[in-house]
Structure formats: C-alpha cells, structure tokens
Amino acid sequence: MDEQLRTLDAAQATKHHEESRPAGYGSLGRISAIARNAFREALRDRVLYNLVLFVLLLTGAAIFIGELSGGQERKIIVDLGLSAMLLFGVFIAIFVGVGLVYKEIERRTIYAIFSKPVGRGEFLVGKYLGLCFTLMVNVVVMGIGVSLALIYVSRGWDPLIPTIWPAVLLIYMQLMLLTAVALLFSSFSSPALSALLTFMIFIVGHFSADLKVLAVSLGSTSARWFFTALYYLLPNLSNYSFITPAAHGRTPAAGFVFANASYALVYITVILAAATLIFSRRNFK
C-alpha cells in the first residue's frame, strides 16, 4: 500500500512538472535557448567587432584601389571582399569554435547547466548553432558591405551584386563545416591543439581533390587505400570556393549549390554525432 502511494506521489509530481511547461517544449526549445545564449556571448565578447575592420578595409579598397586598377576595381572589390569574408569567418570559426565547449568546462559554467534537463548532445548542437548564427550575421553584413562598395565604385547599381550572393552562401557553408570540425576537436582536446588541427583541416580540405588524384597515381595498394580514405574523411572544402568566378560575374549552377549544401548537411551531422559521442563520455572533474 505504502509502495503504491509512493509511486502515485512520484507520478503526480512528475505530471505537475511536465504540465508546467508549454506544450511541445522539449529538445528543440533547450537547443534554441542554448543557441541564443551562445549568440549573446559572441556579441558581448565583441566577436562582431571584426565587421568594423572589414568595413574599413573595404572602404579603403573602394576609395584607393579604384584609382589604380584601371577598370578592374569591381573585380578587385569582389575578390578582396569575399576573400576577407572567408578569412575573417575562418578566424572566428576556429578561435571561437574551439573555445565554445572548452571555456564552459574550464570556467565550470556547465555544472549548473548539466544539472538541468539538458542532454550533452543538445548542449553541443545549441552552442554550434549559436556560433553558426553569429557567422551568418557576419557574412550577411559583409555581403551587404561588398554590395555597397560595388554601388559606390559603379556609381549606381552593379550587375555583380546579385552574383556575389551564391558565393557568399558557399563561403557560409564552408564556415559551418569548419565550425563543426573545431567543435569536434574541442570536445576532447585543448584549444591550442584544436585550433591547430582545425586550421590544418582547413588547409588540407582545400586540396582534398589532389588527395584523390594522388591515391589513383600511387602504386602501393595500402597507400592508395590510405589517401582514398583521407579524401573521404576530410571535408572537401575546395568545392566551396567560388570567389574568383563570382568576381568575373559567374554564378554556380543550382545543382552544384544543392549538392554542396547536402554534402555539408551530412558531414556536419556526422561530425556533431561524433562530438556528442565523445562529449557524452567525458567526466568533468
């Protein structure tokens, strides 16, 4: 009888707590709360201050390079603007990305968070999406900056303005991939090592097509297997570089963008799943 009453009490208490939440609240709500906080953290840590530097760079380019480049100024603006967008984005993805989880462990802020009904996977995904949103704001503002610079040098509407945006989208996908890689490394290693490894992946990822060529040209079967495996394991970032064609007014085919988006989605899902698996086993001493 006592046992029955006890079970009933416990069931009622659970029901009370579950009823006090709005309907439909669950994992997505928690992930969204964590992502919003991660975005707020980036804002308060002045991550977006890089935009000021970007604007200064672009303004300087628009004013001075135009004088020197003899009609090539529009191409240079797009080339410089999108390259800076990639560079600044990579810098944020790596340095903020590797600190996302590490800082929380080091400062012990996760103690209070994990005592709440937050799964470790939810935490990682939330932090990841928060940084992705920060990067999105960054690339969109930079894209607008490049467009305004084009308007300035063309003294009006410029046909390159709509053609830069598919390239911006591809840069953003590349940054999302890189952020996931940074997060994976930071789930088990120190920030310095994570940053180094992520940077190496960024560099090698741009030459991954060469790895396949190398694998085919090698005589040894084991070496061929090794380089082929490496080709499939590393993110193929060269597919996301469309800066030079964009500067020449070319746009990628919709199928190409879609294929790259699908690849990024699958790759990011796998990487985040691996990071969750590692992170779920970690002891926070």
Place this chain on the structure above:
Amino acid sequence: MPVLEIANLTKDYEVGFFRKRKVRALDDLSLSVDGGQIFGFLGANGAGKTTTLKLLMRLIFPTSGSAKILNRDIGDVRMHERIGYLPENPYFYDYLTAREFLEYCAQIFGSPSAERRKRTADLLSRVKLDEKSWDKQLRKFSKGMLQRVGLAQSLINDPEIVFLDEPMSGLDPVGRREVRDLIASLRDDGKTVFMCSHILSDIEVLCDRVAILKRGKLAQVGHLEELRQRTDDPNRMEILATGADASDLQPPANAIVSSTPRGLRIEIAGENEIENVLVALRKAGGKVVSIQPVKQSLEELFMD
C-alpha cells in the same frame, strides 16, 4: 519516503600520465534520504562530498554502483526537471546579468516568458540580492553575490529536492544567517535539501539528519542526537560553577577542571562523584550553575 537512494556508489580517478594509477575518491557509498528534510553531508576537504554530488548530477560517471533521485535513475535526464543544484564556488556566465542568467535557466526548463520574468524577480528577492545588482553583469559580482545568484538558479524550476554544495561559502555572517533561513524555509515548503558543508555550526542548526564521509567512505549516518548517543558515554557529567577559583578547588582525582568564559567546568566520570564535587565547590566558595550529561559536539563527532 526516500527521495534519494544511493547504492554502492564508487568512483575511481586515474592519475598520472605515463604511470597511471587509480585513486578511489568514493568508496561503496550507500545512503538513503527521506523527503521533506534537510540532510547534511559532512566531510573534510577531499572526503568525497563534491564527487558524490557530481556523480548525482551526472557531471562524472560512477566506476560502479547506482543512484536514484525521485525514483528515477540518475542517468535519466527527465529527473533533472525536478531537482536543483548549487555547485561549489559557482561560476556562471560573466557576460550575463543576474536577471538574464536566471531567465536563461528558466528558458531551459521551458517556462513561458511572463512566468520567467516573474519567477526571476521573485527568486532574486528571495535570496536578498540587492535590486540595484539585478541588471549588472555577473563579472562585477562578489563571491557572496554569486553565491546568492547560484542559490536562486538552483530554485528556478521549483525543485522537489535541492543539492547545495557549500551553500554558505563566501558569505558574511549576515549573509550566512539569511541563507540559513532560506534553507530552513525550503524545508517548510516541503522540499528536501541535501547540503554538503564543513561549517559544522550551520549543519548543527539546520540538519535533521547527517552523514559523515571520511576518505571516501561513509563513516556515520543518522539523526544528530542518534549519532551523539552512539558515541557519548552516558555516565559522564559536566558541572558548571561560578564564584570559585580553579586553584582553590580540590575536586575528585579523576575530574577534569577547566576555566571557561561562563565559569569553571568540571567533567566527571559518573553521577556518584557529583556529591564530592559539590562539597569541594562549597569549600571553595563556588556556586553551581548547571549539572548535565556531557554531549559531544558535532565537531568531536567529525574529528573522531
């Protein structure tokens, strides 16, 4: 009914880089805590108190053993909807204000925004954080203020059981008194409080039951009175007297005489020696204030 059941919980840590060896931080802990009480978890530094709490909060994983909180396994994330936790020396997001941090915590529990704001304001008032500090970033907070925010966040979901790791740490005497009252009021609200502390006076005043942990092992558990009875010698008596000087007194041979701010304290082995002490006191011109059995303080229990 037990709201916390710990069965044979053991935690080993690996230390060393090349030559790894195991250090046992918690050794076969079994414990049960009933609802609606304040349970004190005592132990010296490194005794395993924080390790136990971290295991319960799934911040670390047990080497062996299991635990249930509110009838759910500690691995069950849903159980965390009904508990609160204040970590030791709490660190929170220093870029957030106290209000933002609490609202963020409430958001994790899915509280609607109006309720979130109200609960945040209620809790910040309840922990007596000065209203002027509510919108200041936590990086500007003193240790005591952070401790109050930590207490508030542990109560954000109106938990049934609250785990507090050194809740008085960093607080001044007024703050300690206020937090002590707050903890007592949680019990009045029907909540269970599981608190780790080494401030024995607070434990003595607040706790219904205590467990003492020594080098990772459970040394004693029970009501304070029970524990004292277990170790007290029921025959030993203490007599407190004023007006007499220790040098003038000629007490029985095995009596222990000491001067205290309240007067002379004479400890004797049994009731049959009371008369001898009274005679000696009368001769020395002293006046008896009290005669009572000797009770061990919690400190003595702790040190045993």
